[in-house]
Amino acid sequence: MVLFSAASILLVLAMSSIVEANTCPKECSCDGRKLTVTCVGKNLTEVPQTIDEITLKLDLRNNNLQELPKGAFSLTPYLTHLTLQRCNILRVKEGAFRSLGRLVSLNLAYNKIDVLYQESFDGLSALKELQLDHNRVEEIRPGAFTQLGFLNMLALTHNQLVYIPNMAFQGLQNIKWLRLSRNSLNNLAPEAFTGLFTLSRLSLDHNELQFFHTQTMSRLPEVTRLDMSHNPMTYLGEESVSMVKLTHLYLDHMSLQDLSDQALSRAPLLSHLDLSHNQLRYLEPLKGPYELKSLNLTGNPLYCNCFMRPLREWARVRNVKLLGACVGPPHLSQEPLQSVAPLDLRCRSRGEVLKEEFELEPTESAPPHSEAQTEREVSGELRLRC
Numbered sequence: 001m002v003l004f005s006a007a008s009i010l011l012v013l014a015m016s017s018i019v020e021a022n023t024c025p026k027e028c029s030c031d032g033r034k035l036t037v038t039c040v041g042k043n044l045t046e047v048p049q050t051i052d053e054i055t056l057k058l059d060l061r062n063n064n065l066q067e068l069p070k071g072a073f074s075l076t077p078y079l080t081h082l083t084l085q086r087c088n089i090l091r092v093k094e095g096a097f098r099s100l101g102r103l104v105s106l107n108l109a110y111n112k113i114d115v116l117y118q119e120s121f122d123g124l125s126a127l128k129e130l131q132l133d134h135n136r137v138e139e140i141r142p143g144a145f146t147q148l149g150f151l152n153m154l155a156l157t158h159n160q161l162v163y164i165p166n167m168a169f170q171g172l173q174n175i176k177w178l179r180l181s182r183n184s185l186n187n188l189a190p191e192a193f194t195g196l197f198t199l200s201r202l203s204l205d206h207n208e209l210q211f212f213h214t215q216t217m218s219r220l221p222e223v224t225r226l227d228m229s230h231n232p233m234t235y236l237g238e239e240s241v242s243m244v245k246l247t248h249l250y251l252d253h254m255s256l257q258d259l260s261d262q263a264l265s266r267a268p269l270l271s272h273l274d275l276s277h278n279q280l281r282y283l284e285p286l287k288g289p290y291e292l293k294s295l296n297l298t299g300n301p302l303y304c305n306c307f308m309r310p311l312r313e314w315a316r317v318r319n320v321k322l323l324g325a326c327v328g329p330p331h332l333s334q335e336p337l338q339s340v341a342p343l344d345l346r347c348r349s350r351g352e353v354l355k356e357e358f359e360l361e362p363t364e365s366a367p368p369h370s371e372a373q374t375e376r377e378v379s380g381e382l383r384l385r386c
């Protein structure tokens with residue numbers, strides 16, 4: 001009995017000295033109640049090995065880790081939040097996070113990672129948010145994300161991706177928002193987004209896409225919001241957008257010069273369409289999206305003549321809010337489209353147009369008509385008379 005108590009006292013002493021040894025590493029500050037450890041800006045080249053095993057949140061931002069070896073965090077298996085921002089990380093080795101089955105949030109932003117290997121994220125079976133923005137990712141190897149079945153949000157913005165291969169995001173069975181903005185994407189494989197059955201929001205703005213990848217996008221049955229702004233697209237053809245649940249589509253700040261009236265005929269639930277800051281001179285009524293509430297044409301060189309009348313009429317009947325202003329003809333210049341009466345959208349005779357051109361100083365907001373425009377106006381006038 002006495003022996004036993006002595007042994008247990010010894011054991012307790014031994015345990016407490018282990019806990020003692022595992023208390024705060026000298027470069028870090030620790031909060032024993034919240035179970036957080038913070039080692040920020042210490043130029044650490046490796047993960048401190050004496051961090052308390054029961055730590056939940058570990059913040060290592062602003063260090064100099066360079067490479068994350070296999071099992072880098074095997075001594076802290078209860079982590080839920082891990083911040084590795086700005087750690088000069090070049091490479092994440094296979095199995096670096098393997099022991100972190102409780103991790104919910106992993107922040108690897110502002111590093112120098114260029115390739116996502118097959119097993120880089122192995123073991124992160126509870127992860128919900130993965131920040132990989134502001135790296136140098138140019139390649140996603142097959143199976144890079146297969147273990148991330150609970151991930152909701154993946155941020156890959158500000159990287160160097162040029163191409164998304166088939167099945168790149170395989171395994172993301174709960175993904176809601178995929179952020180691929182500000183890369184150099186100019187191509188998406190037909191099956192690039194296959195398997196993302198829960199994705200509701202996709203951000204592809206600020207890339208180099210020259211056309212709408214209809215086939216690729218039609219593999220996204222649940223997407224409601226698609227941001228494609230700031231891509232160099234010039235034309236959107238018939239049935240380009242074939243997305244059954246899409247409600248919000250951002251096609252602003254592109255180079256659209258023309259858009260087929262059937263371009264959105266396969267996006268039946270579209271309610272908000274942003275076409276602001278393109279090169280559209282006019283637009284026909286859009287066939288298909290019956291729920292359309294707002295059509296943003298701000299910053300387009302809209303020429304408010306008889307060719308715009310069908311759109312104006314359609315917007316009135318359907319109760320679509322039109323945003324944007326006319327650049328011409330002069331008497332309607334800067335007039336909000338929404339406040340122009342359909343009957344004021346007229347085409348005049350050649351004589352009137354020529355007189356007007358002669359009087360009009362060419363300015364940036366009201367470019368002089370081309371010959372073709374004059375022809376169109378005249379024929380429009382003739383057509384209206386018939």
Ligand SMILES: *[C@@H]1O[C@H](CO)[C@@H](O)[C@H](O)[C@H]1NC(C)=O
Binds near residue numbers: 045
């Ligand atoms: C950080 O560590 C590296 C390598 O250990 C060393 O070369 C560098 O001078 C250190 N920088 C600072 C600011 O301490």
Ligand SMILES: *[C@@H]1O[C@H](CO)[C@@H](O)[C@H](O)[C@H]1NC(C)=O
Binds near residue numbers: 294
């Ligand atoms: C329309 O586009 C302009 C310019 O891009 C933007 O500032 C504005 O917020 C947009 N309006 C709506 C209602 O989306």
